[in-house]
Amino acid sequence: MSKVITPPVSQMKASRGGTLYRGREGMWSWVLHRITGVAIFFFLLVHILDTALVRAYNAVISSYKNPIMGLGELGLVGAIMFHALNGLRIILIDFWSKGVKYQRVMFWVVVGVWVVLFAGFAPRHLINVFSEVGH
Amino acid sequence: MSTVAAPRTPARPARPARRGINWEKWGWMYMRISGVVLVVLIFGHLFVNLMIGHGVKAIDFAFVAGKLANPFWQVWDTLMLWLALIHGANGMRTITNDYVSSVAWGRVLRGAIAFAAIALIVLGTLVIYTFDPCPNVPADQISLLPSFCRA
Ligand code: HEM
Ligand code: HEM
Numbered sequence: 424m425s426k427v428i429t430p431p432v433s434q435m436k437a438s439r440g441g442t443l444y445r446g447r448e449g450m451w452s453w454v455l456h457r458i459t460g461v462a463i464f465f466f467l468l469v470h471i472l473d474t475a476l477v478r479a480y481n482a483v484i485s486s487y488k489n490p491i492m493g494l495g496e497l498g499l500v501g502a503i504m505f506h507a508l509n510g511l512r513i514i515l516i517d518f519w520s521k522g523v524k525y526q527r528v529m530f531w532v533v534v535g536v537w538v539v540l541f542a543g544f545a546p547r548h549l550i551n552v553f554s555e556v557g558h
Numbered sequence: 559m560s561t562v563a564a565p566r567t568p569a570r571p572a573r574p575a576r577r578g579i580n581w582e583k584w585g586w587m588y589m590r591i592s593g594v595v596l597v598v599l600i601f602g603h604l605f606v607n608l609m610i611g612h613g614v615k616a617i618d619f620a621f622v623a624g625k626l627a628n629p630f631w632q633v634w635d636t637l638m639l640w641l642a643l644i645h646g647a648n649g650m651r652t653i654t655n656d657y658v659s660s661v662a663w664g665r666v667l668r669g670a671i672a673f674a675a676i677a678l679i680v681l682g683t684l685v686i687y688t689f690d691p692c693p694n695v696p697a698d699q700i701s702l703l704p705s706f707c708r709a
Contacts (some may be wrong), residue, residue, distance in 0.1 A: 495638045513590075514593060544608070547609065551614050
């Protein structure tokens with residue numbers, strides 16, 4: 424393995440700024456990946472319990488949702504979309520020979536695809552959630 | 559004037575390479591392999607449950623019962639359950655290793671994570687394979703059951 428040399432911070436500012444994990448896109452994508460990962464983990468614990476409760480009490484629910492849950496779902500779907508897309512970016516950085524070179528571009532691709540997916544999902548979901556109110 | 563340890567100084571002196579299975583490496587591989595599979599499983603799950611038909615509005619007892627009575631969705635949900643929980647638990651382990659410096663607390667937290675993951679894998683798997691889609695309900699609730707229960 425070749426030796427990795429990190430330039431002093433003063434030089435980094437003067438040159439391109441940041442390395443793969445320090446500063447800029449590389450670091451922020453990592454922070455977001457971590458936060459979304461933890462959030463999804465806790466959601467999943469509750470989610471499996473709620474699916475189980477439907478059965479345990481033989482509770483024949485007529486409806487799973489209310490507007491507050493609906494907004495929570497919106498946040499969750501946003502989080503999982505980012506985590507999934509950025510996860511693919513991490514995998515490409517690790518296994519694709521040009522991955523490190525394009526990591527910054529790929530971050531903005533992740534952001535772009537996320538915006539498109541979320542724009543496709545959010546309005547539809549909100550309509551479904553709020554057209555339920557008052558039923 | 560070196561009061562702060564130089565960056566990248568390992569907490570413990572590096573151990574000589576150990577023989578046997580390199581668990582950290584396979585954990586690392588697992589995060590990536592399960593990640594790729596989970597993209598398909600979770601996006602499929604979200605699409606079917608939130609986008610098709612009336613989305614969340616259509617999720618009720620009959621919807622869940624209908625899905626869990628179908629072997630295709632049983633396998634889908636089982637894979638998603640196991641892969642996601644192990645992936646998430648292993649990720650949480652990485653994070654505790656990063657932030658928890660106390661050996662005792664680290665043990666407690668990793669134990670709690672492992673316990674939660676195993677308990678929920680068992681519970682979730684039981685739910686998938688023992689779900690009764692046609693429970694005995696009062697007459698006024700029969701309309702909430704999947705249509706095949708009335709046949
Ligand atoms: C949708 C598909 C998913 C993909 C592609 C994906 C991808 C990844 C990858 C590649 C890593 C490793 C990062 C590293 O080693 O540096 C990771 C970490 C992690 N993932 Fe996922 N993941 C997915 C779903 C999930 C789910 C469902 C959960 C929660 C149950 C989760 C929770 C975590 C956590 C907590 C970490 C650790 C984060 C860290 O160390 O900073 N992920 N994910
Ligand atoms: C807000 C979005 C979500 C909704 C409305 C939703 C809804 C549901 C429903 C109705 C079920 C019952 C069975 C089925 O449909 O297959 C279920 C099961 C399941 N969901 Fe989700 N889900 C959501 C997000 C997620 C996410 C992000 C994950 C993964 C991290 C996930 C993982 C699972 C698993 C593993 C099961 C099987 C649980 C069991 O063992 O009984 N879901 N979900």
